[in-house]
């Protein structure tokens with residue numbers, strides 16, 4: 075069996091294990107699910123490394139390579155978070171998310187092509203890695219927002235709080251705050267990604283910002299999350315209740331993740347894509 | 358930022374600069390002061406910040422969905438006159454350089470500066486806040502300096518020449534592009550230009566017709582690769598880095614199922630012609646200059662043979678159908694619209710039409726016999742196939758996809774209208790009967806038995822004939838040989854498995870045509886991906902007052918910097934490599950913008966990583982003292 079298929083399967087197994095763990099809440103279930111996800115991550119990382127050895131360049135030169143790396147980052151960031159917070163069902167959806175990204179990668183053209191001169195830069199390396207870590211965090215914030223929006227109507231006002239003050243265990247009712255923390259983790263990566271991208275563009279194309287569609291959309295992504303980060307300061311002043319605000323913010327995060335994905339893979343559909351130096355597959 | 362809500366009471370207490378207090382103090386003061394306060398509040402508010410951020414985001418979306426910087430005519434063609442006018446007036450054709458977008462950036466700056474001033478507190482925890490907000494002001498300032506004082510343009514320099522100017526683009530409000538020449542305070546000389554290419558790579562492209570899907574397979578010997586979304590599988594059995602196809606005639610057996618003779622026609626000094634004549638395929642050779650025709654005729658029975666060698670029997674116009682795999686073969690005379698059954702097979706044939714010169718629009722009677730062809734309709738187990746059969750190109754169907762590949766059809770004798778004066782027929786029948794017949798003007802002039810490797814001469818003709826070999830079961834064996842160890846013309850031997858069994862074939866990288874699987878729905882093509890560019894380098898020299906100041910080889914990602922100008926490698930002459938395209942940029946705003954970048958990076962890391970960490974520490978210390986907040 076190919077490594078890709080193996081990775082996909084282990085992601086699915088990890089997702090199942092997370093669901094089992096949600097139902098039984100036992101310690102073995104906890105370690106099985108986390109262990110499976112770590113295994114899937116290792117396979118995925120092998121895939122990335124194998125690819126970059128075969129291609130002879132860092133694996134970010136086309137959509138296929140970026141996607142397998144993105145899946146890998148998603149698993150990685152989730153695993154980090156799981157050590158900090160008690161994540162409950164998030165793990166299931168995070169595994170599914172990583173699996174879907176990888177599955178989408180397998181639909182792409184995986185031909186190894188020689189890398190174009192502009193891509194041979196260390197700035198590019200930092201740029202892609204930080205961006206992918208940021209995107210991965212946003213993917214997980216997307217998952218927590220979905221869970222929050224789905225579970226909220228069913229949860230009672232009080233009760234069901236497991237938090238014993240340790241701050242580690244978290245009730246789904248507080249997932250809006252959790253999403254915020256995850257975005258706060260990812261946002262610096264996004265910012266670093268954008269800045270290193272600008273420095274790299276200056277080196278390769280002579281200008282750090284030229285309103286290229288790819289650049290513009292990464293700015294849109296950044297602005298969308300920036301708005302998210304500032305909104306909690308505004309809404310209370312406008313007499314919006316806390317629970318309403320939580321819903322608005324969670325919903326906005328879904329939109330934000332849509333923008334992330336459009337920036338990542340959707341730019342080919344733009345009428346201006348043909349002019350872009352950076353859109354995958356253009357030219 | 359969200360923690361701020363939780364910690365507010367603590368902070369008001371600690372830092373005692375709460376907004377509420379400020380407003381309370383101001384309450385008793387004049388109305389005028391109150392109004393200025395309102396404006397001030399507005400410019401400090403996060404509400405304004407969020408609004409600006411969202412409006413900017415929407416502006417960016419518009420700026421990518423509407424193609425930027427095109428001519429008014431192009432917008433008219435895209436959106437119609439009315440909308441194009443709207444686009445022009447609202448400057449949506451140039452969003453990022455429009456007045457309203459600039460206004461937005463000014464507002465953003467004002468907001469950033471005001472909120473920073475208002476929240477200014479001299480505490481370490483505020484570092485991140487101040488850095489991020491002011492960094493954005495710096496970045497925007499850098500952008501303004503670039504816009505006002507920077508230049509960006511390009512110039513092509515020929516090898517061995519130099520330039521002291523470059524061209525910048527200017528787009529007017531109608532979207533017309535103009536080039537403006539800018540002088541440089543120095544000269545750029547191009548000493549050399551080098552383009553380095555990657556080794557050519559080869560790939561196996563596959564194509565599934567009914568899905569219209571192309572997939573490129575890895576060229577890896579022995580790996581079985583499935584074509585996603587279909588039933589086809591491909592294995593590469595062998596790879597030869599520098600291959601040549603050798604074709605060798607062979608005799609498969611003693612059964613005369615495809616008799617052929619190798620004939621040499623000798624002139625007075627040298628061999629005039631030599632080659633194989635196949636009884637069931639190209640069975641004749643015309644020697645135009647000599648007005649001579651050689652024919653090889655195989656007769657399946659003694660009786661027919663006796664008949665043939667004694668009477669002039671012109672080769673009738675006929676088609677020959679065979680299924681070699683089943684061992685069936687049959688001739689049909691050229692009768693239009695009559696259905697023939699090929700006994701022993703599942704096929705029936707019908708001749709639709711014939712022509713003497715394929716593609717000629719004139720009636721058949723007026724056509725020269727240049728390219729005689731027959732159009733045949735075949736009915737078989739999978740429906741009807743229509744096929745053109747060419748008398749002069751019996752192998753045509755080998756090169757083209759067919760529905761019924763195992764059915765071979767050839768035709769002969771159609772060019773009879775154009776009859777040669779001298780004909781030499783090589784007759785052969787089972788049982789060792791073989792006879793040469795010389796026909797002149799439709800009369801038998803002489804007959805003689807023939808043997809292999811003997812010279813025969815004919816009356817009134819100074820040519821001699823040798824029949825050098827006889828293969829009862831002629832076939833061509835294809836062999837791929839390795840010419841060298843280097844990568845020349847590589848070839849792979851592939852095996853395709855699909856709904857109609859397996860097909861094996863050699864694919865050569867220099868063959869432009871795809872190879873089709875039996876069902877004509879799946880094709881493979883082994884081809885070069887073309888030479889891709891590894892890198893390109895320009896050896897530049899900056900000259901001022903006839904003195905060389907700097908020399909540098911620039912490449913993409915590695916520009917030359919001098920006197921505030923940066924010179925980038927951007928393109929080259931793709932045909933003759935005679936010039937190098939340079940991009941020339943001057944941007945005095947760079948230090949400011951980069952300072953902003955650095956501050957932004959430090960700021961965000963501080964806010965989101967350092968500050969929460971410090972907070973936690975502080976909180977723990979405070980918790981001991983006062984147990985005020987949860």
Ligand code: HEM
Nearest residue numbers: 358361401402403406409465468469472476486489961964
């Ligand atoms: C990387 C970008 C940015 C980051 C990381 C950032 C972060 C922050 C933080 C940490 C606060 C303080 C919240 C608190 O503790 O109360 C804040 C407040 C604020 N930010 Fe930003 N911000 C950014 C960009 C912007 C931009 C672009 C604007 C305006 C156009 C803006 C306007 C404001 C305003 C008005 C406040 C409220 C200040 C106050 O409470 O008085 N910020 N921001």
